[in-house]
Amino acid sequence: MATEVHAAEGATGYIIHHLTPLQAGEGFWTLHLDTLFFSAALGGLFLWFFKRAAEKATTGVPGLVQNFAEMLIEFVDNQVKDSFHGNSKLIAPLALTIFCWVFLWNFMDLFPVDILPLIGSMMGIEYLRSVPSTDLNATFAMSISVFCLIIFYSIKIKGPWGFAKELMFQPFGPWLLPFNLLLKLVEEIAKPISLALRLFGNLYAGELIFILIALLPWYIQPVLSFPWAIFHILIITLQAFIFMVLTIVYLSMAHEDH
Amino acid sequence: MSINATLIGQMITFALLVWFTMKYIWPPLFDSLEERKKKIADGLAAAERGQEEIILAEKKAKGVLKEAKVQSSEIVTLAQKRANEIVEESKDIAKKEGERLIIAAKAQIDQEIQQAKEGLRQEVADLALSAAEQILGAEIDKAKHQDIISKVSNQLG
Numbered sequence: 001m002a003t004e005v006h007a008a009e010g011a012t013g014y015i016i017h018h019l020t021p022l023q024a025g026e027g028f029w030t031l032h033l034d035t036l037f038f039s040a041a042l043g044g045l046f047l048w049f050f051k052r053a054a055e056k057a058t059t060g061v062p063g064l065v066q067n068f069a070e071m072l073i074e075f076v077d078n079q080v081k082d083s084f085h086g087n088s089k090l091i092a093p094l095a096l097t098i099f100c101w102v103f104l105w106n107f108m109d110l111f112p113v114d115i116l117p118l119i120g121s122m123m124g125i126e127y128l129r130s131v132p133s134t135d136l137n138a139t140f141a142m143s144i145s146v147f148c149l150i151i152f153y154s155i156k157i158k159g160p161w162g163f164a165k166e167l168m169f170q171p172f173g174p175w176l177l178p179f180n181l182l183l184k185l186v187e188e189i190a191k192p193i194s195l196a197l198r199l200f201g202n203l204y205a206g207e208l209i210f211i212l213i214a215l216l217p218w219y220i221q222p223v224l225s226f227p228w229a230i231f232h233i234l235i236i237t238l239q240a241f242i243f244m245v246l247t248i249v250y251l252s253m254a255h256e257d258h
Numbered sequence: 259m260s261i262n263a264t265l266i267g268q269m270i271t272f273a274l275l276v277w278f279t280m281k282y283i284w285p286p287l288f289d290s291l292e293e294r295k296k297k298i299a300d301g302l303a304a305a306e307r308g309q310e311e312i313i314l315a316e317k318k319a320k321g322v323l324k325e326a327k328v329q330s331s332e333i334v335t336l337a338q339k340r341a342n343e344i345v346e347e348s349k350d351i352a353k354k355e356g357e358r359l360i361i362a363a364k365a366q367i368d369q370e371i372q373q374a375k376e377g378l379r380q381e382v383a384d385l386a387l388s389a390a391e392q393i394l395g396a397e398i399d400k401a402k403h404q405d406i407i408s409k410v411s412n413q414l415g
Binding site for chain 1: 260261262263264265266267268269271272273274275276278279280282283284287288289290291293294297
């Protein structure tokens, strides 16, 4: 597959080349090495930064790193307190991780589209797609994890029977049980799919537009890519924020007993 | 673009990140935030208390000052009174002393006058005697005419 893609020349070839991940393995057991590498590296960056802040945490006057970390913590904590009224040790750290990680993923989009693949090709890596959120695997991995947590907490808080009752008898009462079940299942399954596809779609489209801009003559490129990049700063933050807030909302819904 | 094993890898990474954040990152930072919040609240409360205490202390100081003023004026009046008394007393003492001195001087003067008179009387008596001697030309026995002489000298006194 890779060689076929590489054979395509011109604009189409350039675009396809940019959107092809570096992979290893066959069939289902294919691994997108670039996605794995970049998301792990960015996750490491996130952990390193916050660990440094946590180690130096003082109740006195905070330093620059701690200040920034605390700003984020407070921001996330406010979001959690706004929509989640239970008591959970998991949700706030989960929300922080999602926000920071997704933001860092998305931030990779602001690097010039050619620079990382160019460095990669210098090191002998043929394909490199540096933005993990343009990989469905990455976004789905996160949303499916969140989905598992939703199911887990639904069962834990409401009990297996309570959860089953909610699936069967709501919203239209026991006489429309099959319809209720269908509706509820669609509702539940729509959560991870919408989470993953929203993030993926936004970032994929954004990246594609950067690639398209990169195909234009160099004197037009800045005129287009500069405003798009500024606009994109908003998008990447917004998408990270949406993912986080929806996760909190879904989990607080799972905690609410009707 | 297909779903594959990358998904699993990503889920593992995600789980590790969330676990690490939950265990080592969120609690210390959040605690320090809460603690600082508490510290600031305490500080503000303490500041307010301090302000109130200052007002109270000022009131107290004013009261003390007033009292001190009253006391000092009392002391001054007392002292003035006492000073007047002392002056009066000393005036009295001085007066008495002066009177006493005057009496003593008078007594001394009297005594001296008396002495002078006595001396003069003796001398006059002697003079009269010698004059009588010369006039009479005869010897007058002192012992014989003692009565006469003392009568004369008494007349002179």
